[in-house]
Ligand SMILES: Nc1ncnc2c1ncn2[C@@H]1O[C@H](COP(=O)(O)OP(=O)(O)OP(=O)(O)O)[C@@H](O)[C@H]1O
């Protein structure tokens with residue numbers, strides 16, 4: 064008995080009952096399509112979050128005053144004043160793995176220009192902040208070292224701020240706006256970045272020299288934070304170690320004392336985000352996987368019924384010389400053909416549904432080669448697994464009884 | 470004398486039903502030679518089908534020896550018996566047993582599908598030849614559900630012929646057909662007999678025995694009578710003598 068003939072036999076048998084074959088397939092089609100769609104959605108959101116993080120600067124490192132708050136212990140207000148300008152200078156001058164660094168202080172208030180006003184937060188930074196956050200100047204210029212030394216009342220603004228304060232149009236560069244009644248001259252406008260994945264408007268920013276904010280608005284001598292960029296993403300960990308040792312030395316911390324500052328990296332955030340989306344993907348895949356198993360049981364059910372229904376056919380085949388193994392193979396091949404065909408249709412449908420999700424619901428999707436392969440292999444295995452029992456039953460029939468079966 | 474195709478020596482077949490043992494065959498011995506057309510008759514329950522199943526290698530005797538074309542069958546395993554059925558036996562059943570919604574050619578090809586030594590083109594050619602031989606050369610692509618009972622039985626006979634078997638076994642092959650169609654099928658069997666084929670034909674109908682070359686009568690699992698028919702009637706003649714069905 065050769066494989067080609069068995070294949071032909073199975074194909075003819077399926078061809079004789081297209082409706083039954085299709086109904087059997089339906090479970091597999093739905094199972095495979097949902098696995099692919101679910102994985103595409105899961106992987107898509109992971110990709111988009113990764114892209115957003117990269118956009119924010121994937122080698123960004125954030126230093127905050129105070130010990131790591133993740134324990135939830137309340138801290139003394141003075142603990143929040145541990146970062147000084149000195150720390151900033153030392154990291155800037157001594158830090159070995161850092162390509163850009165900027166202090167960070169901020170204050171919320173009201174922006175006013177003529178009869179227009181808008182609530183906003185002003186950030187005190189150095190020029191490096193543009194590199195760290197991957198911002199660029201579209202009109203005019205960034206403020207200068209000179210401005211920082213003199214605590215000049217100058218600022219650079221984002222598109223949203225411009226839209227809020229200058230709704231009538233006109234060049235904002237050189238105009239003087241007020242922040243909490245303090246006048247700031249606009250030196251430049253930032254290039255628009257739009258909204259990020261968390262729905263935050265990245266253009267609603269106003270940046271000024273950190274010295275100006277510290278002296279003229281907040282009247283403080285400590286920093287609320289320091290942002291920097293590692294030279295490459297891979298150097299993030301070394302940079303953090305390096306910064307830690309500089310800060311511990313500056314703060315004269317003893318060997319066994321805890322850090323009085325916290326360092327977070329974008330990388331850390333991104334791996335946290337990844338594990339969240341991975342979990343989501345696994346959950347989705349599980350739900351979809353269950354429907355694949357249900358599809359498999361559907362195959363078993365219909366194959367099982369069809370063994371009874373086709374008892375006479377089996378008896379006849381045996382009487383003309385089919386061996387048990389031939390009958391077994393025929394039923395197995397039928398099951399596999401059904402599940403593989405269902406799998407192919409499921410893949411097409413799943414990819415189609417993924418694109419429908421992309422264009423109709425505007426969700427990010429990402430179809431991975433392995434998810435298609437996986438669901439395909441799973442449905443073939445399902446076919447073999449759930450086809451086996453009915454096929455075995457068919458092969459074990461007694462030809463005399465089978466052929467007489469009414 | 471022609472070589473013997475079937476040799477039965479003291480064949481017994483018992484069935485266990487609950488605590489009782491049913492003796493379906495109680496020691497049957499006979500020899501069938503190549504080219505014989507044997508009818509087997511007997512009352513219901515006399516063991517005809519049981520005997521035919523053993524002859525067709527679907528069943529094995531409880532005791533006794535069976536040689537098919539010189540090959541001892543009794544000690545064979547399931548798969549060997551399947552091979553033997555495939556190569557040496559053609560079955561014709563009372564209820565045709567064609568594959569549903571399948572063309573005549575594909576139905577006839579079926580036994581050859583289980584023989585890997587026969588190529589697809591040879592298979593097709595042999596199926597067409599067999600169908601032509603039973604007078605269905607113009608119905609090759611008709612499906613089983615588009616044919617009359619007589620035509621279906623012809624397809625079944627073509628299927629039994631296609632592997633060029635040592636013996637054709639028929640169990641009540643005309644049982645489901647009207648008189649006229651029964652005679653048409655009998656004409657076909659006589660034609661096959663004339664071509665030198667060996668046929669064993671189980672029937673209830675004593676009339677049919679007149680058209681065969683030998684008649685064996687079973688009673689209660691034993692041979693009651695085994696007679697060579699010296700005056701074989703012509704089924705074709707009988708068919709011609711039948712009243713022509715009234716036309717509307
Ligand atoms: N599988 C079986 N199990 C038990 N008893 C059986 C079995 N097959 C046949 N028998 C018994 O063997 C005897 C012979 O049966 P068989 O079918 O050979 O009769 P038959 O001559 O073909 O009858 P009919 O003309 O009605 O077809 C009967 O008594 C029957 O009950």
Ligand SMILES: [Mg+2]
Pocket residue numbers: 517518519
């Ligand atoms: Mg019978």
